[in-house]
Amino acid sequence: MIPAAFDYVRAESAGHALELLAEHGDEAKLLAGGHSLIPLMKFRLAAPAVVVDIGRITELSYVRDAGDHLAIGALTRHRDIEISELVGTQAGLLAAATSKVGDPQVRHRGTIGGALAHGDPASDIPAALLALRATMVVEGPDGQREVSSDDFFTGFLETTIGEQDLLTEIRVPKVPDAGWSFQKFNRRAQDWAIVGAAVLVNGGSCGVGLVNMDSRPVRAAGVESAIAGGADAADAAASAADGLEPPADLNAGVEYRQHLARVLTRRGLEEAGA
Amino acid sequence: MTINGTLVSLDVEPRTLLVHYLRDHAGLTGTNVGCDTSSCGACTVHLDGEAVKSCTVLAVQADDREITTIEGLADGDVLHPMQQAFHECHALQCGYCTPGMIMAAVSLLDEVPNPTEADVREGLEGNLCRCTGYHNIVQAVLQAAGGDGGGR
Ligand SMILES: Cc1cc2nc3c(=O)[nH]c(=O)nc-3n(C[C@H](O)[C@H](O)[C@H](O)COP(=O)(O)OP(=O)(O)OC[C@H]3O[C@@H](n4cnc5c(N)ncnc54)[C@H](O)[C@@H]3O)c2cc1C
Ligand code: FES
Ligand code: FES
Numbered sequence: 498m499i500p501a502a503f504d505y506v507r508a509e510s511a512g513h514a515l516e517l518l519a520e521h522g523d524e525a526k527l528l529a530g531g532h533s534l535i536p537l538m539k540f541r542l543a544a545p546a547v548v549v550d551i552g553r554i555t556e557l558s559y560v561r562d563a564g565d566h567l568a569i570g571a572l573t574r575h576r577d578i579e580i581s582e583l584v585g586t587q588a589g590l591l592a593a594a595t596s597k598v599g600d601p602q603v604r605h606r607g608t609i610g611g612a613l614a615h616g617d618p619a620s621d622i623p624a625a626l627l628a629l630r631a632t633m634v635v636e637g638p639d640g641q642r643e644v645s646s647d648d649f650f651t652g653f654l655e656t657t658i659g660e661q662d663l664l665t666e667i668r669v670p671k672v673p674d675a676g677w678s679f680q681k682f683n684r685r686a687q688d689w690a691i692v693g694a695a696v697l698v699n700g701g702s703c704g705v706g707l708v709n710m711d712s713r714p715v716r717a718a719g720v721e722s723a724i725a726g727g728a729d730a731a732d733a734a735a736s737a738a739d740g741l742e743p744p745a746d747l748n749a750g751v752e753y754r755q756h757l758a759r760v761l762t763r764r765g766l767e768e769a770g771a
Numbered sequence: 772m773t774i775n776g777t778l779v780s781l782d783v784e785p786r787t788l789l790v791h792y793l794r795d796h797a798g799l800t801g802t803n804v805g806c807d808t809s810s811c812g813a814c815t816v817h818l819d820g821e822a823v824k825s826c827t828v829l830a831v832q833a834d835d836r837e838i839t840t841i842e843g844l845a846d847g848d849v850l851h852p853m854q855q856a857f858h859e860c861h862a863l864q865c866g867y868c869t870p871g872m873i874m875a876a877v878s879l880l881d882e883v884p885n886p887t888e889a890d891v892r893e894g895l896e897g898n899l900c901r902c903t904g905y906h907n908i909v910q911a912v913l914q915a916a917g918g919d920g921g922g923r
Contacts, residue, residue, distance in 0.1 A: 498806055505785035505831050528832075535827050536809060538786075548785065552832060576821075600897025602812065602875065603880075604823045606828065684895035688809070 498539035507550045511665055514551050518661045519638060521547045527663070528552060529572060529611035532603055543707040557610075557665060560584055566632075566671055571610025571629065571664045576601070578609060588669045590677035590697050594625035597679060599689040610664045613649070616656040616713065618744075621681060623650060623714030624695040624706030625668065628677075643668075650713040655741035675699035678768035681708070686749070691748045692757035694737070696765030701725060703771055710743045710758050717741075720762055730771045734763035772833045774799065774901050775843025781846045783887050792830035793840060801841040805899070807898045812898030815871035815878075816840045822878035824897070841870035844877070853877050855914045862911035864902035876912045885918030 518525055525546035528534055529552055534643075537543040557572040560581045567587055569578065578584050579596045597623055598604055598612070612622040613633065623646070631646045638661050649656055658664055660723035676698040681690045693708030694717075703724045705717040719736035738755035745751050772779060774797055781796050793816065802825060805813030809827040816825045817839040829905045844851035850858065853873050863869045872895065879886065879894035886894065891912045892905070900908060913920055 499788065499791075500786040502784060502786055505829075506914075507831075528829075531829065531832065532809070532827060535829065539788075539807070550832065600812070601879065601894060602815060602824045602897045603809070604820050605823050686893065 573605035627706035628704035637662040676770035730766035737762035790825035856915035860911035
């Protein structure tokens with residue numbers, strides 16, 4: 498399979514990428530690691546006229562300690578996050594979720610920004626960042642804005658990133674003392690999750706992000722408020738699938754996914770020490 | 772780009788995939804295409820020393836970069852230790868997955884020089900073999916590592 502023909506331009510910096518987006522408008526598509534976009538282009542589900550390669554913008558590849566949070570550049574590759582000591586000690590849930598993405602070859606190429614911008618409910622990364630209450634930094638024609646992870650995902654493969662916007666940074670609150678657990682249920686090692694649960698327990702409060710349980714990445718808000726209200730893991734997890742509309746496919750129907758969400762959330766809460 | 776230590780400069784369309792660039796333009800047919808959907812790992816090569824699936828990389832993304840393919844591992848007639856270990860452990864049957872498997876295994880040992888058996892199995896999760904049942908492949912990688920199998 499070969500993608501449809503396109504023009505290729507390489508952005509040398511974040512500013513250059515924004516200029517190229519302004520110049521080419523809706524004809525253009527950003528290319529980061531390419532591990533979501535290139536498969537779509539090979540299947541011709543995407544056929545951009547212009548591909549703007551942002552994969553070499555090294556100034557957007559970093560993990561930094563920024564006081565109360567970690568600042569992670571959007572072009573940071575999964576592999577670099579997986580092995581980052583800062584991420585491991587300050588936001589272990591993100592490192593764990595990232596280490597479960599695809600396989601080593603995928604993690605050598607894919608970026609955190611690409612995984613978020615793609616907005617796939619089946620992706621592991623959004624669930625972890627929802628549980629961690631991360632904030633995304635987006636730059637566009639009107640300057641920079643910060644978007645909470647709750648407001649970031651707007652629909653199936655849709656986010657608040659506009660056609661002329663660039664996701665530049667992800668801000669993850671530092672939680673060195675929190676308990677966490679990443680539960681991914683799949684049938685073969687390298688597969689996407691059938692359902693997943695990212696759980697963070699920090700004192701009396703918790704965050705729960707779910708994989709593949711709705712048309713977009715979601716939090717299990719009912720579970721979070723039950724834990725805050727003093728419920729134990731089993732009781733809280735019972736509401737994990739409430740109000741959600743998971744997809745049905747070859748791997749699992751709706752009811753089975755709802756069942757998995759409850760079981761994985763309970764296991765996650767228990768492992769994280771709720 | 773530099774392929775196996777030799778500078779190669781060819782004009783191709785932006786949509787050319789790295790695997791096609793290597794096979795059809797540079798004439799290096801050791802890298803196989805299995806699934807063409809980034810699942811099987813048969814097309815694994817090294818990009819700046821790290822294993823990647825060349826069916827999911829554009830040739831232009833590798834512009835000015837270093838590529839190593841299975842043809843670039845041996846030193847003349849002397850096999851790379853990983854190739855030698857695959858040979859000795861009978862780690863292949865039809866051989867279709869082998870180039871990708873070996874490239875992934877070499878990259879794995881760069882990152883985890885003294886892996887446990889579990890490290891090897893997880894580290895090769897992106898490579899499928901329809902023949903061997905993986906057992907001898909895992910043994911070969913452990914032999915090539917030459918460690919005590921104790922981890923890291
Ligand atoms: C075989 C395989 C298995 C996988 N398994 C998993 C898995 O188990 N779990 C999982 O979570 N993921 C999985 N993935 C997806 C992987 O995580 C991708 O790397 C990721 O989804 C996209 O990142 P990318 O950098 O490759 O983005 P690209 O493919 O380059 O881009 C994806 C989209 O985001 C846009 N974009 C990228 N960067 C930016 C930016 N900075 N600002 C604005 N827009 C941007 C692009 O225009 C494009 O629309 C898998 C992928 C493959 C090929
Ligand atoms: S051909 Fe590239 S992963 Fe199968
Ligand atoms: S030896 Fe035949 S596919 Fe692996």
